[in-house]
Amino acid sequence: MGRTLPSITQEFMQEQEAFARFRRALRRADQLALDDLFASARQHLSAAAYAAHALPMETFLLSMLLEQHKEVMHLRCELDELRGEPHG
């Protein structure tokens, strides 16, 4: 019967492609940052597929935010260690 919906990876690629012009207009350093954001969202494609959200871009944005927050938590822990404060 075939697929009735594009796979989450196809959808992700399409969404990324939709921002191609935006990316092109950015400075090189910002382009790399944007690529990092999409790379972080790509790590959660299986979860996004499982979520089966009608608007997958929202899931991709949340995935980016998730990775950002993990990074913030990690940096916060390191900062606490440098200050000699217990982190919790």
Added chain:
Amino acid sequence: MDALTLPLYNQLLVLTAPHAAVKLMLELAARLALTGELRVLDGGNRFNVYPVARTIRRYSPELTAALARIRLARAFTCYQAAAMLAEMPAEPRPLLVIDLLATFYDESVNLNESRRLLAGCIPHLQRLSQAAPVVVSAKPPAPVSAERAMLAETLRGAASGAWQLEALPVPKAPTLWDPGA
């Protein structure tokens, strides 16, 4: 799209276009779902809910409610398409038939059989269009099955309104080296 302004009237409208005017049909489905229930019969496995959801979201925050108003059925053979249309009750809900002829172009089905089945579908489409707007999209057959182009002609001939859409040529970006520039 401008010509398909809502509300549609109770008539059988046939759109013939490359890719069966899928983008236009999905946009139309989304806009109809904002206002009420509709039925979609997908003959070419082309109904992609993601663009529909994006369009609905542009107009309304009630995404789930609007999506729930779409009743979708997919036909994977021309026999299924014919049976679905035959069994469909005439209700005051718009019906969109996307890429109806996709399965009728199937080379494993004899051309006479495809013609017979399509001839059986047309009265049902007309019956359904008495109660609600019916919009049917179709694409021209692939070059290898060019003899089936008459199916699209038959469908267009039975419609109250028939539109043939053509893809616009991709504009070429002007360069300094254009001879006409």
